[in-house]
Amino acid sequence: MNAGNPLAVSFSGTRNRIAAIAVLTALTLGGNLLGLLLGAPEGLLPLPALPLSIPIILASYWYPRRGLLFSVCLAAAYAVTVLLLSPPDPLLPLTILPRAVFLILIGGVVALLSSRLRESEQQMNQIIEFLPDATFAIDREGRVIAWNRAIEEMTGVKEEAILNRGDHEYAIPFCGERRPLLADRVLQSQGEQPQVLVSENTIPRLRDGKGAHLRSAATALIDANGNVAGAIESIRDVSDQVMMEAALQNASRQLNTLSGILRTDLSNRLAVLYGHLSVGVMKFDDPEILSFIGDLNNAANGIRRQIEISREFRDIGTSPPAWVPVQETVRQAAAGLTFGTVSLEVWTERLEAFADPHLGTVFSHLFENSLAPATGATRIVVTYHLRPEGCAIIVEDDGTGIPDAEKEGLFVQKAEGYGHGLFLAHEILAITGITIRETGTPGEGAKFELLVPSGGYRIV
Amino acid sequence: MVRELRSAEFPLADEVWRDYHGMTGDPGRDRIFAVFLAGRIVSLARCRRHPDGSMEVDGVFTPEACRGRGYARMAVSALVVACHNDDLYMYAVESLAGFYAEFRFISIPERDLPPAIRERYTWAAGNMEGAEVRPMRRRAGL
Numbered sequence: 060m061n062a063g064n065p066l067a068v069s070f071s072g073t074r075n076r077i078a079a080i081a082v083l084t085a086l087t088l089g090g091n092l093l094g095l096l097l098g099a100p101e102g103l104l105p106l107p108a109l110p111l112s113i114p115i116i117l118a119s120y121w122y123p124r125r126g127l128l129f130s131v132c133l134a135a136a137y138a139v140t141v142l143l144l145s146p147p148d149p150l151l152p153l154t155i156l157p158r159a160v161f162l163i164l165i166g167g168v169v170a171l172l173s174s175r176l177r178e179s180e181q182q183m184n185q186i187i188e189f190l191p192d193a194t195f196a197i198d199r200e201g202r203v204i205a206w207n208r209a210i211e212e213m214t215g216v217k218e219e220a221i222l223n224r225g226d227h228e229y230a231i232p233f234c235g236e237r238r239p240l241l242a243d244r245v246l247q248s249q250g251e252q253p254q255v256l257v258s259e260n261t262i263p264r265l266r267d268g269k270g271a272h273l274r275s276a277a278t279a280l281i282d283a284n285g286n287v288a289g290a291i292e293s294i295r296d297v298s299d300q301v302m303m304e305a306a307l308q309n310a311s312r313q314l315n316t317l318s319g320i321l322r323t324d325l326s327n328r329l330a331v332l333y334g335h336l337s338v339g340v341m342k343f344d345d346p347e348i349l350s351f352i353g354d355l356n357n358a359a360n361g362i363r364r365q366i367e368i369s370r371e372f373r374d375i376g377t378s379p380p381a382w383v384p385v386q387e388t389v390r391q392a393a394a395g396l397t398f399g400t401v402s403l404e405v406w407t408e409r410l411e412a413f414a415d416p417h418l419g420t421v422f423s424h425l426f427e428n429s430l431a432p433a434t435g436a437t438r439i440v441v442t443y444h445l446r447p448e449g450c451a452i453i454v455e456d457d458g459t460g461i462p463d464a465e466k467e468g469l470f471v472q473k474a475e476g477y478g479h480g481l482f483l484a485h486e487i488l489a490i491t492g493i494t495i496r497e498t499g500t501p502g503e504g505a506k507f508e509l510l511v512p513s514g515g516y517r518i519v
Numbered sequence: 520m521v522r523e524l525r526s527a528e529f530p531l532a533d534e535v536w537r538d539y540h541g542m543t544g545d546p547g548r549d550r551i552f553a554v555f556l557a558g559r560i561v562s563l564a565r566c567r568r569h570p571d572g573s574m575e576v577d578g579v580f581t582p583e584a585c586r587g588r589g590y591a592r593m594a595v596s597a598l599v600v601a602c603h604n605d606d607l608y609m610y611a612v613e614s615l616a617g618f619y620a621e622f623r624f625i626s627i628p629e630r631d632l633p634p635a636i637r638e639r640y641t642w643a644a645g646n647m648e649g650a651e652v653r654p655m656r657r658r659a660g661l
Binding site for chain 1: 522523524525526546550568597600601602603604605661
């Protein structure tokens with residue numbers, strides 16, 4: 060990249076550069092020679108070598124590999140002509156030799172610095188060149204200074220054809236006309252704090268006219284003085300992703316519609332069943348029949364519960380994950396349940412987890428398990444534990460616990476239903492990589508550990 | 520009411536601790552539990568995570584005017600429940616060893632303290648009785 064480099068702008072052609080060096084060499088060396096031949100004033104002898112450093116600097120800067128050789132030749136020419144044409148003086152070589160060495164040094168140093176600069180530019184160009192995203196950069200005047208392989212493939216425009224072209228020519232492959240792109244907006248916002256601008260557009264011209272959905276990001280290129288020297292824009296074709304998301308949303312919508320119809324139908328039939336059971340309780344007084352009706356009622360309650368779970372399942376993943384304050388989420392989950400004499404202690408005040416917004420449903424199901432009368436729990440405690448692998452949110456009770464034989468299948472979808480809602484909890488947590496396991500001791504209480512990965516929690 | 524302080528509330532604890540060796544809280548490594556009465560902090564307890572992962576209980580402090588009403592017991596009780604997943608260590612003031620024993624803290628030789636915690640009392644050169652403090656540990660668990 061050559062952003063903000065005036066030399067590169069004025070003498071971009073090789074022919075121009077060689078001509079400039081030749082002219083300056085002829086002028087400075089010729090002037091020197093002429094002065095010697097015509098007889099320069101006594102005070103000026105031997106003639107100064109400094110003007111010769113101008114072509115040396117330019118040659119070494121533009122052509123660092125030959126810069127040293129050029130400076131040696133010019134210094135030698137200077138020394139020979141001065142030694143031959145100056146009036147004889149035994150001290151003359153002592154005056155001329157340091158000047159010649161000085162010229163060689165100038166050439167060497169400039170060539171070295173220039174080659175280092177080119178190496179750095181080369182590395183930067185290679186980085187941009189091999190970026191997987193289509194990327195281009197423009198200088199402050201809007202000329203293209205980088206155009207990588209990926210953008211060549213996306214637009215069909217080769218780097219040679221677009222490099223150093225300005226006047227929004229880089230917009231033509233995308234928009235079919237010269238117009239500002241995101242990188243230009245970055246340049247327009249000069250003076251403000253450098254920022255990354257992001258946009259998404261559908262470009263009908265790309266993909267052989269089928270259109271492409273592009274996600275672009277642009278930011279400023281800052282020079283050593285902190286000034287904006289240009290802008291770089293990276294463009295990603297997200298058409299496949301967008302299409303897939305749309306297809307998934309459609310499929311999800313259809314499934315939700317279908318399951319909604321089934322839920323409504325089941326609920327209606329369940330209401331009829333409850334009605335019959337109520338009539339049955341009033342109609343019969345035989346204890347055996349009443350017990351049978353009670354069993355039917357329990358079965359109907361189970362079906363109602365599963366309908367509720369399927370309703371919750373419908374919404375999972377529909378909202379993007381977010382940073383969720385755990386304490387508040389636990390409290391809200393608990394507010395919908397009846398704890399009776401069971402105490403709840405929550406010690407997660409400063410903890411936030413990156414989770415699906417239905418995290419509260421997870422706690423609801425865990426609490427429901429603890430609150431089941433069969434567990435005999437009197438206390439539920441929610442804490443967290445920082446570990447090398449992440450943060451474990453721990454929900455434990457002092458009930459009967461879960462037998463070892465049942466632990467493995469706790470979070471698996473069972474043929475006969477959704478268990479205690481723990482499969483649902485597992486699925487909600489899995490969206491953001493949170494794992495759940497039961498580590499309690501049977502007879503001492505249940506203990507559920509929700510392990511949030513290292514990047515997925517924060518203490519605020 | 521007893522609850523854990525949020526990071527933004529740490530200066531409130533610093534204010535109360537001003538009379539307690541000028542101690543201050545660090546949101547990056549401390550959890551502070553406070554008992555509130557009419558919106559004012561009446562007792563504090565701190566659990567500090569040291570770089571080696573060990574947890575030290577300290578800063579248990581009730582201002583003079585609020586003592587004798589069980590507030591410190593509430594603060595320490597909250598702390599041991601909230602931090603019960605780790606072993607907890609402390610240098611207990613000799614006269615309060617019995618109080619901490621109620622929370623299942625037991626006396627241990629100073630060498631059993633994690634090095635990061637032991638460093639705090641290197642000046643005592645092992646003479647814990649002279650320093651009037653006692654190393655104690657509470658095993659993880661509710």
